[in-house]
Amino acid sequence: MPKTLLLILSHHLLVLSVFSQTFSITINPGAYLGGYEIDSNGHGIFFQGSKTFQLAPGPHYLNTGTGIIADNAHAFGSYIDFMVTVNGTVTEVSPSSSAQVDTADNKMLNLITSTITIDPSSYKGKYEISAFSHFKNYELSGKKTIALIRAQRYYFEDEAYESKIIPGFTSGFYFDINEAGTVVENLAPSYTLTEDNKTFVLNITKRKIDPSIFPAHNNGIMLSGYGYTPIKKPTEFAFITGLVAYAGYLDNFGNLKPSYFVP
Numbered sequence: 001m002p003k004t005l006l007l008i009l010s011h012h013l014l015v016l017s018v019f020s021q022t023f024s025i026t027i028n029p030g031a032y033l034g035g036y037e038i039d040s041n042g043h044g045i046f047f048q049g050s051k052t053f054q055l056a057p058g059p060h061y062l063n064t065g066t067g068i069i070a071d072n073a074h075a076f077g078s079y080i081d082f083m084v085t086v087n088g089t090v091t092e093v094s095p096s097s098s099a100q101v102d103t104a105d106n107k108m109l110n111l112i113t114s115t116i117t118i119d120p121s122s123y124k125g126k127y128e129i130s131a132f133s134h135f136k137n138y139e140l141s142g143k144k145t146i147a148l149i150r151a152q153r154y155y156f157e158d159e160a161y162e163s164k165i166i167p168g169f170t171s172g173f174y175f176d177i178n179e180a181g182t183v184v185e186n187l188a189p190s191y192t193l194t195e196d197n198k199t200f201v202l203n204i205t206k207r208k209i210d211p212s213i214f215p216a217h218n219n220g221i222m223l224s225g226y227g228y229t230p231i232k233k234p235t236e237f238a239f240i241t242g243l244v245a246y247a248g249y250l251d252n253f254g255n256l257k258p259s260y261f262v263p
Contacts, residue, residue, distance in 0.1 A: 022054040023088030026108040027062065031115075031147035034131030037063045046134035057086045062109075064098075064131065064152050078153045082109060097151040097179035113147040114181025117199040122206075122238045123158070125225025130155035151179050156190075156200075158225045158240045171224065171243040175200075189242035203241040210234040214249040222248045 027036065028050050035046035038053055039060055062080040080099050083092040089106040093099050102108035120127065120143065129146065131154055132138040148154060157172030173191075176184040182197035191200040211221050211231050221229045223237060224245040239245045248257050 022056050023084060024052050024107060025055045025060075025084060025088075025090060026050065026052045026105070027111070028102070028108055029111045029113075031113045032111050032131075032149055033147065034064070034129070034149075035134040036111075048135060055084050057084050057088075059083055062099075064149050080109075080111075080149075080152075095151040095179070098149050112150050114150050114177055115145055115198065116148050116177065116183065117143065117145045118156075119143050119199055119201045121202050122204050123202050123225070123240055124238065125158065125223070126227070127156065127158050127225065127240075130157070148177050150177050150181050152177055158243050158245065171245060173243070190240050204238045205241045206236050206238050208234050208236045209247055214247075222246075222250060 027038075027047075029036065029048075033048065035048055037044040037046050038055070040063060044063075060082055062082075064078055064080060081092070081094045082090055082099070085091055090101045090109050093101060093109065097112060099109050099111050102110050118127070118129075118140070120141070124141070126139040126141045128139055129148075131148060132140075132146075153174055153176050155172055155174055173188045175186070175188075178184050183193055183200070185193055185197060189203060191202050193200065209221065209223065209229075209231065211233070214221060221231055223229050224247075225239070226237065228250075251257055
């Protein structure tokens with residue numbers, strides 16, 4: 001075999017050997033209790049808590065569990081990119097405000113979080129934050145303080161039943177946590193931010209629901225965010241301003257028949 005060909009073949013085998021090797025890389029979410037997945041655009045397994053993965057050298061990314069599917073450029077800002085070197089260390093983390101390599105262990109990626117409070121005001125229904133929607137018991141109610149990853153985008157929704165009751169129906173808004181760990185202020189009519197920009201106070205619109213207008217109201221009234229509601233007389237409910245909510249009834253087969261939408 002010619003010497004040049006032998007050198008080329010040896011180099012090729014060396015490259016294959018290096019990149020077929022995997023390394024133990026740990027994701028440490030810290031205070032973040034939401035979901036994340038590795039190298040999958042919303043179609044993989046979402047993990048919670050600290051987890052060690054076997055990763056090959058090269059580029060990788062975390063989908064931070066927002067449920068937002070991005071293009072190849074990660075245009076929606078819901079991802080953390082990083083590189084695993086041929087020595088098995090983590091480098092080139094982006095955004096650097098979302099995560100950093102552990103100072104004592106360069107095979108560990110620490111997520112950087114900020115504490116955000118959701119104050120629903122008089123809204124008594126359920127709501128969800130997209131980062132938690134990949135797990136059971138993800139529906140929230142009442143005032144909650146949660147840790148979210150900085151420099152990421154999230155989705156708030158007052159309708160936690162869309163996939164089961166009205167496929168494709170959603171009613172919510174996107175919001176961003178910036179590099180400093182505060183909510184980016186926008187013109188959404190659904191909430192007001194406090195002075196520290198770390199607390200959402202939901203803006204409320206009240207509507208009176210009359211069960212008599214539903215042809216099968218004895219089987220129960222269904223309201224978005226409230227679920228089954230056995231009201232017998234016109235009753236006022238608080239809904240989130242600017243979001244669409246449904247009111248309907250269950251037929252004899254347990255299927256929801258939307259009757260109208262609350263503006």
